[in-house]
Amino acid sequence: MLGEPRILPAPFPSALGRPETPSDALQCCPMQGLHLTADLHGCRCAPHWLLDATALGRACIDTVRAAGLSAVGQLFHTFPATDQGPGGVTATVLLAESHLCVHTWPEQGAVTLDVYVCNFGADHSAKAEALMAAMLALFDPAQVQRHALRRGAPVAAEAAA
Numbered sequence: 001m002l003g004e005p006r007i008l009p010a011p012f013p014s015a016l017g018r019p020e021t022p023s024d025a026l027q028c029c030p031m032q033g034l035h036l037t038a039d040l041h042g043c044r045c046a047p048h049w050l051l052d053a054t055a056l057g058r059a060c061i062d063t064v065r066a067a068g069l070s071a072v073g074q075l076f077h078t079f080p081a082t083d084q085g086p087g088g089v090t091a092t093v094l095l096a097e098s099h100l101c102v103h104t105w106p107e108q109g110a111v112t113l114d115v116y117v118c119n120f121g122a123d124h125s126a127k128a129e130a131l132m133a134a135m136l137a138l139f140d141p142a143q144v145q146r147h148a149l150r151r152g153a154p155v156a157a158e159a160a161a
Contacts, residue, residue, distance in 0.1 A: 031152035033098065033118040034125045036132045040111040042142030049138060050106035053078040053089045059138055060091045060100055067131040069117070069124065070096035097124045100131060111139050116151075 048055045057076035064071050073094035079087035085107030093100040098116040105111070115132050117124040136144065 031118065031120070033116060033151045034128050035149040035151050036113075036115040036128055037147045037149075038113040038132060038136065039145040040113065040136070040139050040141035040143070041109065041145075043109045043111055044140040044142065045138060047106065050104040050109070050111070051078070051086055051089065053091065056089050056091045056102065056104070057093075060093050060102060060135075063131055063134040063138070064093055064095065064100060066134060067127045069127050069131060072096050097127070100135075102135065111141070 043050065049059065050056075053076040057074060060076075061071055061074065071093050075090075075092045077090045079089070081087050088104040088106055089102070090104075091100075091102040095117070098118050099114070101114040103112045113132065113135050115128050115135075117128040119125065132146075
């Protein structure tokens with residue numbers, strides 16, 4: 001039966017390098033990451049970047065490697081044409097650090113980008129920024145709406161702010 005989540009009173013095993021208690025976990029070792037998004041309009045790139053899943057997928061893998069991140073999986077899909085125009089592409093690269101996801105709307109010259117990195121073990125924020133910059137350069141948009149969200153701040157720190 002599903003119910004309220006429980007916090008286990010037993011300590012975490014310190015031999016694994018984890019905090020001694022659940023409350024310590026919230027204060028010293030929170031899940032942290034950087035989530036970058038961008039909405040691109042008026043993309044001036046070559047049309048195949050918006051239409052060809054294989055080409056876009058290769059470019060995504062190359063930019064992930066160049067940014068110093070680790071691809072561990074991938075899925076690239078081209079959507080069929082509609083009355084509004086050619087089908088777009090979705091390219092997703094699963095990273096050891098989290099993910100890159102790209103969606104194209106060729107009939108609008110538009111793209112959405114999503115880059116998320118977990119900072120478990122190391123701060124990968126600069127790599128996320130480098131990956132986003134490379135993807136922006138690939139699509140060469142006339143307009144960009146960017147957002148950055150720091151994720152996983154400990155509850156105790158948020159309450160104190």
